[in-house]
Amino acid sequence: MNQHKVFPDILFAMAITAFIGALLLGVTAPWLLREYCRFIGLASVPRGLLALIYVSYLPFMAIWAASLKLCMNLRRDIPFSSDSISKLRVISFCAFFDFLVYCAGTAIYRRMVFFVIAAGAFMIFIISAIIRELVVRGIELKQETELTI
Secondary structure, three states: OOHHHHHHHHHHHHHHHHHHHHHHHHHHHHHHHHHHHHHOOOOOOOOOHHHHHHHHHHHHHHHHHHHHHHHHHHHOOOOOOHHHHHHHHHHHHHHHHHHHHHHHHHHHHOOHHHHHHHHHHHHHHHHHHHHHHHHHHHHHHHHHHHHHO
């Protein structure tokens, strides 16, 4: 079996593992946040912090779901499809939404960690938007080539 067929399977396995891990984090977030705050010496969880986490969690899970579907497209050898474009659009939108949420978190809580997460979300937004545009142009080139033949 060549690398062309193995790599999409590896990506899919990694995406499934991350998706399941993210589901577990979502379920245990209140406990994890409480324990983390206790670990760093806070008497209680800052007001609204859990809400901020869950507001960003929903788009985060949508990004993982879209990533899983992109991996499935790779496994089926149809990377240049309208479905891939729509999944990349979902990733871009959700990453931008999380960027805005964590910018608000930076302003509210005045913690550098929110800025770092916001910057990461913004990078994901930019990269996925670029890849989406590349896929759109790849599909156009493929269609032009098919019409030429």
